[in-house]
Amino acid sequence: MPYLKSQHLCDVNYEIRGKIAQKSAELLRSGHNIIELNIGNPAQFGFRVPEAINQAITQNIIQAEAYTDSKGIFPARQAVVNEVQLQGIADVKIEHVFLGNGVSELILLAMEALLNPGDEVLIPSPDYPLWTAAVRLSGGKAVHYNCIEEKGWIPDLADMEAKITSRTKAIVVINPNNPTGAVYDRETLTEIVDLARTHNLILYSDEIYNKITYDGIEHIPMASLSTDVLTVTFGGLSKVYRAAGYRVGWLYFSGPVREAEDYIDGITLLASMRLCSNALGQWGVQAALGGIQSIFSLTAPGGRLYNQRNAVYERLNAIDGVHCAKPLGALYAFPSFDLRRFRFKNDEDFVYRFLSEQQVLLVQGKGFNYFSECHFRVVFLPQVDLINDAMDRLEEFLRENQA
Template structure:
């Protein structure tokens, strides 16, 4: 007798995460057939030859004998002290070790904090495009994502008036991703001040994903939101994965700032949920102090001549030479979010394009609609490969888009 299939949670049908989804599974199948792929779907520095800085590796190695026991559910005391000190230097109000939470990457802390915050039907204002984990965590914690647009014609920056218009009686929080994934936008101080004012007016929690805070290009600047928020409760997220190229260590943190009384219930809820999972990975926490208060190893990579800067240059120059692509130059983070335009964009579907690019050109990208946007003419690439590899990627993309444009021209000729 056959058994009925195990039922799963219905709301999973609302969740998308194409970064590691169907296309990535197809890529693994092709690699199993011996195909050599260029995979640009994940911002995973170690997969492209980057290493975590040596002084971070030494910090763990020197304390490895102390990593066997569980630690406090909010993290190692010395790690939380280092994070609090770093945020005090930034001007974060009421930053203290007691208000720092260390997690298994920022991903875990996003889920944990939304679980602590949301009741069924509560709303969270999210950017569109967003990093899709934010949407997924909102949905799976019984909340409702409400999207404010970050349009390419506005440099992928949001309109504060639109954000204000979306606030309802069920709104609990405004999420910012700065610098942004997938677009690379860096939010100017004046814009952040306007968003803070909206949150203050409606007594909303600010949740700012700042995992790319030191990855900036040219004259771009990063402005942390917590100092602007003052007494307003604010959660600022950071970690070792991107700036310090240590994704596999799974070390992230969240700093709860603002008035301790106003955020007291949230603090206790996050502490409880942290205790239920016992504690975060311990070895990686010993690298936090060295990361935040030691040598700056990311700035040289982002400066002219540095590998990330030159990778970004390769993408920008390739798109400038393209007959079919446009780009809002990324000011920060590890990604570019090009748009397909002109004849190649007629009838264009980003998922079909990504699959065909994988099957025919051995290149894996992420369709733009995976980032919760209504349009389907964008895709995301990471800036982590070598510059020459990125030039080759865009040569292959151009070949495929040439075919799309020719197909459109043939269709137009047939109609004429």
């Protein structure tokens, strides 16, 4: 008799490391040289963790042998509070900061502690798919609101509002955005806060890319605008500090937290059940958050990330039949091809054939809960030379597949 996975996994997907990535791994094993543009994993492309973070971790290696407090060590949580204060968000208390094994784990805890069967959560489409997966895994219903490509992928507020029902519990905002690279302006964020206030919804603001913006674009923390709405903000070391493998993230509550005591108890219970998050990584947080932020020299004009963002954006738009909105933040572009002009059934067909014919791994738009049939995500972490190599292959592939 076959051993089956549980039914609550039936609608749970994570295609970034899914079937297409497995196919790519097979090709790698059989000797192919694959350009992997599927995962936002900075160290894979030679980015290094700031020295002070590594020193803080190695100097505390003995201390890190023990379990920590379930919410995390004091200096790390206080460092989060201090940073948040400098962003103009007053009144965040250290007991409302939780450290986790990456933002990933905290998203799971936050949804598991919140949702009853059938509760609805508004999630962007396209999304970072862990959000949809976490809501479904927790028995909730992921309801997707559109983001508008023609307007630089900002959320469609009318669509968001139209999808609010008596079961809606929360709105998820990913800013700067994965997969689109959008960074939301004050007006958009204020309107989202207004909606949440009117309908008594919790705001979840995934700000893991908060310091990765280009062209002088300002990232505005949601919590600085939502002082009277319960807000849960997420950040971490994986992207801004290039330490994805250390598995360190945090969340903090702001706004009317007194009304959320029971919910916070729920997260505390779940945090206790997994004892604590990786202690070594926690020792890097204080060193990360203070002082000069080395990410800014990578995103400034002439910096490595800036140049790579430009290379991807320019090369994609130079291809006839391909369009890409300019990423203003994060590490990704989310272009589309004109379905009528090429011989692809859909986005999935496109990425699978591109992988087998040109050995470049991308992820189809569907993997981000976006069902246009013609979008895909490109990670722009590789050096410009490798980006150019991948884009040459894309050009050739599209030339060969014209309708």
